[in-house]
Amino acid sequence: MTAFILRRLFRTLTVLIGVTIVVFGFVRLIPGDPAVVMLGERANPQVAAAFRERLGLNKPIFFNFAAPADTQFVRYVQQLSKGDLGQGIKSQIPVADELRSRFPATVELAIGALLFALLVGMPAGIIAALNRNKPLDNIAMTISLVGVSMPIFWLGLLLVYFFAVQLPWLPPSGRLDPTINFDSITGMNVLDSILKGRLDGLGSALKHLILPSIALGTIPMAIIARITRSSMLEVLSQDYVRTATAKGLNQRSVILKHALRNALLPVVTVIGLQIGLLLGGAILTESIFSWPGIGSWLYQGIFERDYPVIQGGVIFGALVFSVVNLLIDISYAFLDPRIHYS
Amino acid sequence: MKRIAISAALALSSVAFAAGGTLVYGSGGQPVSLESGNITDGNSIIVQRQIYDTLVDFADGSTKPIPGLATRWTSNKDATEWTFTLRKNVKFTDGTPFNADAVIFNVNRWWDPKFEFGYRDSGKTYEIWGQLMGGYKGEASGFLKSVTKVNDYSVKFTLTSPVTVFPDLIGSGYFGIASPTAIKAQGEKYGTPASKPVGTGPFVFDSWKTGDRIVVKANPNYWDAKAQVDEVVFRFITDRNQRLNELRAGTIDFTSDLDPQAAKNMKNDAKVDAVLKPSFNVGFISLNVRNEYLKNVKVRQAISMAFDKKAIVEEFWGDIGTSNASFLPPVMAWANSKKVPADYKYDPAAAKKLLAEAGYPNGFSLDFWYMPVSRPYFPSPKDIAEAVAAELSGIGIKVNLKTKDWAQYLADRNTAPGFDIYMIGWTGDYGDPDNFYSAYYGPSASDDSGYNPKELADLLEQGKAAKGQAAKAKVYSKIHEITYNAYVRIPVVHSQPLGGKAKYVKGWVPSPLGSEAFNKITIDGKK
Numbered sequence A: 001m002t003a004f005i006l007r008r009l010f011r012t013l014t015v016l017i018g019v020t021i022v023v024f025g026f027v028r029l030i031p032g033d034p035a036v037v038m039l040g041e042r043a044n045p046q047v048a049a050a051f052r053e054r055l056g057l058n059k060p061i062f063f064n065f066a067a068p069a070d071t072q073f074v075r076y077v078q079q080l081s082k083g084d085l086g087q088g089i090k091s092q093i094p095v096a097d098e099l100r101s102r103f104p105a106t107v108e109l110a111i112g113a114l115l116f117a118l119l120v121g122m123p124a125g126i127i128a129a130l131n132r133n134k135p136l137d138n139i140a141m142t143i144s145l146v147g148v149s150m151p152i153f154w155l156g157l158l159l160v161y162f163f164a165v166q167l168p169w170l171p172p173s174g175r176l177d178p179t180i181n182f183d184s185i186t187g188m189n190v191l192d193s194i195l196k197g198r199l200d201g202l203g204s205a206l207k208h209l210i211l212p213s214i215a216l217g218t219i220p221m222a223i224i225a226r227i228t229r230s231s232m233l234e235v236l237s238q239d240y241v242r243t244a245t246a247k248g249l250n251q252r253s254v255i256l257k258h259a260l261r262n263a264l265l266p267v268v269t270v271i272g273l274q275i276g277l278l279l280g281g282a283i284l285t286e287s288i289f290s291w292p293g294i295g296s297w298l299y300q301g302i303f304e305r306d307y308p309v310i311q312g313g314v315i316f317g318a319l320v321f322s323v324v325n326l327l328i329d330i331s332y333a334f335l336d337p338r339i340h341y342s
Numbered sequence B: 001m002k003r004i005a006i007s008a009a010l011a012l013s014s015v016a017f018a019a020g021g022t023l024v025y026g027s028g029g030q031p032v033s034l035e036s037g038n039i040t041d042g043n044s045i046i047v048q049r050q051i052y053d054t055l056v057d058f059a060d061g062s063t064k065p066i067p068g069l070a071t072r073w074t075s076n077k078d079a080t081e082w083t084f085t086l087r088k089n090v091k092f093t094d095g096t097p098f099n100a101d102a103v104i105f106n107v108n109r110w111w112d113p114k115f116e117f118g119y120r121d122s123g124k125t126y127e128i129w130g131q132l133m134g135g136y137k138g139e140a141s142g143f144l145k146s147v148t149k150v151n152d153y154s155v156k157f158t159l160t161s162p163v164t165v166f167p168d169l170i171g172s173g174y175f176g177i178a179s180p181t182a183i184k185a186q187g188e189k190y191g192t193p194a195s196k197p198v199g200t201g202p203f204v205f206d207s208w209k210t211g212d213r214i215v216v217k218a219n220p221n222y223w224d225a226k227a228q229v230d231e232v233v234f235r236f237i238t239d240r241n242q243r244l245n246e247l248r249a250g251t252i253d254f255t256s257d258l259d260p261q262a263a264k265n266m267k268n269d270a271k272v273d274a275v276l277k278p279s280f281n282v283g284f285i286s287l288n289v290r291n292e293y294l295k296n297v298k299v300r301q302a303i304s305m306a307f308d309k310k311a312i313v314e315e316f317w318g319d320i321g322t323s324n325a326s327f328l329p330p331v332m333a334w335a336n337s338k339k340v341p342a343d344y345k346y347d348p349a350a351a352k353k354l355l356a357e358a359g360y361p362n363g364f365s366l367d368f369w370y371m372p373v374s375r376p377y378f379p380s381p382k383d384i385a386e387a388v389a390a391e392l393s394g395i396g397i398k399v400n401l402k403t404k405d406w407a408q409y410l411a412d413r414n415t416a417p418g419f420d421i422y423m424i425g426w427t428g429d430y431g432d433p434d435n436f437y438s439a440y441y442g443p444s445a446s447d448d449s450g451y452n453p454k455e456l457a458d459l460l461e462q463g464k465a466a467k468g469q470a471a472k473a474k475v476y477s478k479i480h481e482i483t484y485n486a487y488v489r490i491p492v493v494h495s496q497p498l499g500g501k502a503k504y505v506k507g508w509v510p511s512p513l514g515s516e517a518f519n520k521i522t523i524d525g526k527k
Helices: A002-029 A034-042 A045-055 A072-081 A095-130 A135-149 A152-166 A189-196 A199-236 A239-246 A251-279 A283-288 A294-303 A307-335 B002-017 B042-051 B100-111 B127-133 B166-170 B180-189 B240-249 B262-267 B297-306 B309-320 B330-335 B348-357 B381-394 B406-412 B433-440 B454-465 B468-486
Strands: B022-027 B056-058 B065-067 B070-075 B081-086 B144-151 B154-159 B203-209 B213-218 B231-236 B254-258 B272-276 B281-287 B364-369 B397-402 B421-427 B489-495 B498-502
Touching: A002 A072, A002 A307, A034 A045, A034 B127, A034 B406, A034 B421, A045 B127, A095 A135, A095 A189, A095 A199, A095 A251, A095 A283, A095 A294, A095 A307, A135 A199, A152 A199, A152 A283, A152 B240, A189 A199, A199 A251, A199 A283, A239 A251, A251 A307, A283 A294, A294 A307, B022 B042, B022 B240, B042 B203, B042 B213, B042 B231, B042 B254, B056 B166, B065 B070, B081 B100, B081 B166, B100 B127, B100 B144, B100 B154, B100 B180, B154 B166, B203 B231, B240 B254, B240 B262, B240 B498, B262 B272, B262 B309, B262 B498, B297 B348, B297 B381, B309 B381, B309 B489, B330 B433, B330 B468, B364 B381, B381 B397, B381 B421, B421 B433, B433 B454, B433 B468, B454 B468
Parallel strands: B022 B231, B022 B254, B364 B397, B364 B421
Antiparallel strands: B056 B065, B070 B081, B081 B154, B144 B154, B203 B213, B213 B231, B254 B498, B272 B498, B281 B421, B281 B489
């Protein structure tokens, strides 16, 4: 087991180094440079050139044969080795600070979306499997097909239009009512308001969380529903389930005790992948709902060609994704005794 | 009975004068920084204006300079020495006294790359100072020669060349005066969400939740009109449709930079009002004289006559745009020439004739570039470009509509040979014609059209040195005539940025300069 984890950690490190090199090159391939974006209409050539020089963006990117150490990439790696992700070109705020302060918001939204996906997706999948090819199955699968195909921003705008503007039940965007203010402990408002005993804050935080969670959770919900259904169907046709049923155990205990546990394995894999994706920051959802997480920050960064922001955000996303996958693989061992890590 | 009546009257009167509450502003995004002199974006300026004051302020809704932290200012005859008399008994909200030393400290941070408290090593550039003041200390292009203390309440700026508009420059919203004590204590972090910016303004900075909101509280010791609300919350809502949704849902009280089409939605909503900010921009179409067809002035004139500006402005802006023949927004109409017609003529038949005279009876084809993003002066560039293109094809000019990524667009327009025809615009920083003309003519102009005669550069130099509106008007009306007759840049629109507010928000007077203090706003009747 230890050897396996070490091997995986080494692989993760390799992946991160690869991601760093690729993202560093790719952001500089995007047409347009940060100086021009920042200066906008004012970007006449002299002003833009002076600005680039001040930022060190006029140096060679990877290779400089005259002075090998004097390239943008070498400087960045030197910074990284000190644990410094640089600072945003536009905000001049250290990228690490931004990640720290925004990650809790992203985690909170990811949990909300995941809860929605699980609470709706799993029962839908189980019900569909148990009613195979009957109307209930068709309804559940049609909904999940629509869920997978619906563009997030469109769904987000529809949700806002109906539930925030037409029926003003829920706030259109943000995380907390403007008049409610308390110091954050974890940065997750739901948790903080409970810790602080602020009921008004809890209500407001939950209300703000509903629409973005639905928007972000719809695709995972649909995927989970489909995987649960097919995995459940496969398990239900296994010999041991038939035996259990033949032994006269009641249907419910067969499904819950025998079938479900085994059917969950592939579902866990999918959930793991989804968690990784969600924690990387949901770019579209966060932007639509002005959710101050990593996704909306990365979106701004891409738009503004803020190289350190894009690099930091992507590297961080890759790190989270790798770690979550590692944890999922380890949890397999506990779920399925047949899996050995030798 | 009498007592009841009196107490009722008292209660009523206290309601009538009860100020307070929370005012919520829907901001288009998070400020870049709350450090004065180190930003150029509107989202930063609007928050900074609440925390800081500037030496010179501007009259409500206009570009007219009025006393701010300086009570008066005088200059020598040729406008190369400016002396500002400072307001007494003003303190920064951390208790630091406001005086000449504080002003000089701030100026040195922006101007002097070697100043210890500028923290330039950490990547601060004070970009806007270089743009408005020509350059930094030690650079030949910068026109500030020195800043000196006359006494505790008087500061003298000495310039290398005459700049009659210096009070407008130093008073622009970028240059709020910050507390030296706070800057020294917080160092390079000053202005970031992790810091506590300190000024003398109508509000005191309270908190900044990254990506979410900034809260400022009323400054109880403000030297001018004290705030009518307890606090202002700036919520960052980047999507403009969402800002409109929030306004209509009642979760924000007022907001700016809405889509022009939102005016219709607000008209049908009993709870909100549309608010038109004074126009301080120009959106125009630029013709490149390096192009083989466009180098002929008759061709350019034909293009200017070929499309119906009035109809286009009516269609895409409705009430919130005006069309005229000037590069300057209507607030600066005093600098326009009487000899130039109010607007370009719309006459496709005459345009066709001109093309024939120029030797192109059957027309020709050109690339026409439009920006891929919405800007305040061109809210929907593609639609506008299509409308113009359709009219140009009517006189035989075949137009290939093109666009590319915004950053690339901005870079390529200035890279020779540039675009044949393209759309762009300008939003002003201060109320002087030079701020508009110098962006596109003269030594520091964009090099996008191949047209920049020395005659204009000389006139712009004279304009900077001219004292008083009458003298300036003489110079700028000449510039107006030359540029109008060149047909290189065809002004299409001066648009009024669209804001919106709840009905109960009173006393908000948007400034053409992009930021105004919120100290006179009341929200009586807000639930």
